[in-house]
Amino acid sequence: MIQYVTLLSLIVAFLLLLGVIFALQRVAKTRPDGGVVGESGFTLEGYSYALILLAVVAAVGICYVLVRDTLWAGHLMEWMNIVVRLMHITFGIAWIGASFYFVFLENALNRTDNVRDELAGNLWAVHGGGFYYLEKYKLAPKQIPKSLHWFKYEAYFTWLSGFSLLFVVYYFNASSMLVDPRVLDISPLAGVGIGVGSFIAGWLIYDGLCRTELVRSKWFMVVGFAVATAFAYFYAEIFSARAAYIHFGAMLGTLMVGNVFFTIIPAQKAMVKAATEGTPLDPTLGKNALARSLHNNYMTLPVLFVMVSNHFPSTFSHAYPWAILAVITLGTAGVKHWLNLREKHQSNAWVLPGSVALLLAVVFVTAPKAETGTAAAACTEEIPMSRVNMIVQTRCVQCHSSSPTDDVFKSPPNGVVYDSPEDIIRLKDKIMQRVVVTKTMPQNNKTDMTQEERDILKCWIEQGAKNL
Numbered sequence: 001m002i003q004y005v006t007l008l009s010l011i012v013a014f015l016l017l018l019g020v021i022f023a024l025q026r027v028a029k030t031r032p033d034g035g036v037v038g039e040s041g042f043t044l045e046g047y048s049y050a051l052i053l054l055a056v057v058a059a060v061g062i063c064y065v066l067v068r069d070t071l072w073a074g075h076l077m078e079w080m081n082i083v084v085r086l087m088h089i090t091f092g093i094a095w096i097g098a099s100f101y102f103v104f105l106e107n108a109l110n111r112t113d114n115v116r117d118e119l120a121g122n123l124w125a126v127h128g129g130g131f132y133y134l135e136k137y138k139l140a141p142k143q144i145p146k147s148l149h150w151f152k153y154e155a156y157f158t159w160l161s162g163f164s165l166l167f168v169v170y171y172f173n174a175s176s177m178l179v180d181p182r183v184l185d186i187s188p189l190a191g192v193g194i195g196v197g198s199f200i201a202g203w204l205i206y207d208g209l210c211r212t213e214l215v216r217s218k219w220f221m222v223v224g225f226a227v228a229t230a231f232a233y234f235y236a237e238i239f240s241a242r243a244a245y246i247h248f249g250a251m252l253g254t255l256m257v258g259n260v261f262f263t264i265i266p267a268q269k270a271m272v273k274a275a276t277e278g279t280p281l282d283p284t285l286g287k288n289a290l291a292r293s294l295h296n297n298y299m300t301l302p303v304l305f306v307m308v309s310n311h312f313p314s315t316f317s318h319a320y321p322w323a324i325l326a327v328i329t330l331g332t333a334g335v336k337h338w339l340n341l342r343e344k345h346q347s348n349a350w351v352l353p354g355s356v357a358l359l360l361a362v363v364f365v366t367a368p369k370a371e372t373g374t375a376a377a378a379c380t381e382e383i384p385m386s387r388v389n390m391i392v393q394t395r396c397v398q399c400h401s402s403s404p405t406d407d408v409f410k411s412p413p414n415g416v417v418y419d420s421p422e423d424i425i426r427l428k429d430k431i432m433q434r435v436v437v438t439k440t441m442p443q444n445n446k447t448d449m450t451q452e453e454r455d456i457l458k459c460w461i462e463q464g465a466k467n468l
Helices: 002-030 044-067 072-108 153-171 173-176 188-210 219-238 240-275 283-309 320-341 351-367 373-377 385-395 420-425 426-439 453-464
Strands: 119-127 130-137
Touching: 044 072, 044 153, 072 130, 072 153, 072 240, 072 320, 119 188, 153 188, 153 219, 153 240, 173 188, 173 240, 188 219, 188 240, 188 283, 188 453, 219 240, 219 320, 240 320, 240 385, 373 453, 385 420, 385 453, 420 426, 426 453
Parallel strands: none
Antiparallel strands: 119 130
């Protein structure tokens, strides 16, 4: 019954969205600039693009409900993963690229030579076979041009696609990807609720701090890092290590898009309105928006690390994954600070070496530890291939097979299969890294591989991975 209600709700939502989208597009075509709504910079055409994304999500939801518990379910999930991931990467490149560019522009402005009184600075640049000349006004030009470009949809679509990806990968498969009973035995629904709730809590805490006098002090960075570390610890105590990292990145991404939606764009709206009406503009609006934009700039590298971290289990498989995440966050933010100083033609002898030292410390701390004498001495018996194959067939081929039987993975993850002894021998290095060293496979130890079995695989590999 619930399945039919869900399906009907999704169909109704999809049809309503289509109707509104066509109406907005039709009206937008009759107005210049896509139908600008007041002085806000939002356009009817822009709203329709946002609704198109929601309509796609609703359509995917309809397909998922229809094929659920069929052979097509896994295939659809895989393609949902591909499409949403590609959207997230594309929008993210546009957003982060714009962030990098405008912070560079702010840092590199010529503020002294041949600068008119109404300007804050200018910049000459060459790119793509052409010369460009850019000017920044202290407040606003005397007349606002009709073709004023707004940088906001990149941020909104990055967050929407990222949130959708979080559902596709972690929330739709919460029992296997999100929740790890060895960390905290909670229901999948509780895990989803905690994850979503933490994003709201993170924004409220951060925005509250930004509204205090602390934001004008260097102590703001210290307190901000402490709060971020607390969230990393919280996630590591609730979710699987891999999911904890992703949630930390999603939390930072939520802060970034919140800055755009609640602070930066409203400030820009006020600037446009004041310039259009010829009324005085509160200069603190622009300063606050610039500060939030700079905060976003410092969060970009930590977020990018989280996006790729799932491919490198040496980080999240550590005994203290939250500490590793916190140090990498500080180190990557430090690298971004050095880049910003460099663009201003300022120098600090300690920022880059200190940041690199932090990252190198992570490399050292996460390195595999040498075996104790007792453990090393235990690896004396010659391990036959038949014993290794039995372990792999019992613990691994549910997912890593040409015909997986797992309830989540309907095709072998990353194309890795262990159907034959030759496959196992060929992939022995991957087995050593993921199964023995980092212990991140099987996923959340779903098949209950024992430490003794991991030791046997280790001995076999160290003995030359022979097919005996």
